[in-house]
């Protein structure tokens with residue numbers, strides 16, 4: 336290839352690159368209902384159901400740091416991030432495969448630990464490990480998990496489908512996993528400077544747990560069923576609320592307004608953000624790894640969820656031309672922007 340045709344990956348970014356890959360491929364089988372572009376692919380299963388398929392790749396040094404991430408938690412989290420993508424389609428996960436690339440730095444016991452975590456997640460979410468692949472690596476540990484799930488045809492929920500005036504809801508609280516990571520990184524630096532120092536994690540248990548051992552909100556998928564709720568659009572919050580809201584708006588052809596004062600933030604997240612001289616709202620909007628769900632509902636469903644302990648209304652969908660905005664506590668409107676891709 337000559338130099339003049341070389342385009343830096345950073346000029347496209349993650350989403351640009353995915354769009355480019357998507358536009359250079361096409362679907363050939365009628366069973367492939369939805370391909371690239373949502374949290375999971377949607378495949379024909381039978382008259383009443385679709386199969387959902389999602390995959391993620393975790394790389395040592397980029398997605399996890401074994402200095403402070405125990406292998407048992409890593410195994411658990413590697414499964415969770417995929418189950419979360421199945422939940423984001425309003426589906427229930429059923430099977431996973433796990434592929435590993437391992438360097439000779441790892442012992443049999445270490446891999447046992449990793450699989451203890453994988454098995455714990457499988458047990459908790461009633462999922463079966465049905466296969467995978469094992470190979471060697473020269474650079475560290477790589478874990479790829481693929482999850483398969485099922486959703487009934489009427490329940491399938493995409494990123495697209497939200498309409499003007501739909502309320503925007505999130506589950507749980509946000510920003511905690513990001514603050515947990517900041518604490519772990521700080522303690523790592525302290526430890527590297529003085530290996531005799533014990534990490535100072537007391538009082539940070541919740542946010543550290545949110546970073547190291549997240550959960551997938553399949554419980555909310557069951558709640559939707561029992562409350563007779565059908566979200567108009569949904570995705571999981573893996574990259575920070577800002578990026579996810581932009582995805583929902585882009586796919587649904589709407590704008591949105593999010594109210595800063597409504598964002599669900601745990602007091603420990605808030606306090607830790609202050610300690611690090613970070614703005615808690617910025618951590619929520621741009622942090623990531625919450626693995627909560629963001630979804631939209633018709634306004635008429637408000638009464639069904641207004642007192643739900645795990646669901647918070649944070650804003651509503653607006654006409655596209657009004658843009659995607661954050662209303663600050665002080666009453667100022669800001670554009671919500673994507674933070675771009677950190678990987679390249």
Ligand code: ADP
Nearest residue numbers: 353356370371372373374375376390391420573
């Ligand atoms: P999520 O954060 O929900 O896992 P991603 O942002 O990783 O979603 O991916 C968005 C969409 O792009 C998904 O449909 C995913 O399958 C697809 N995708 C990501 N990377 C690639 C790739 N290298 N080739 C084909 N499709 C991809």
Ligand code: MG
Nearest residue numbers: 374420571573
């Ligand atoms: Mg997702």
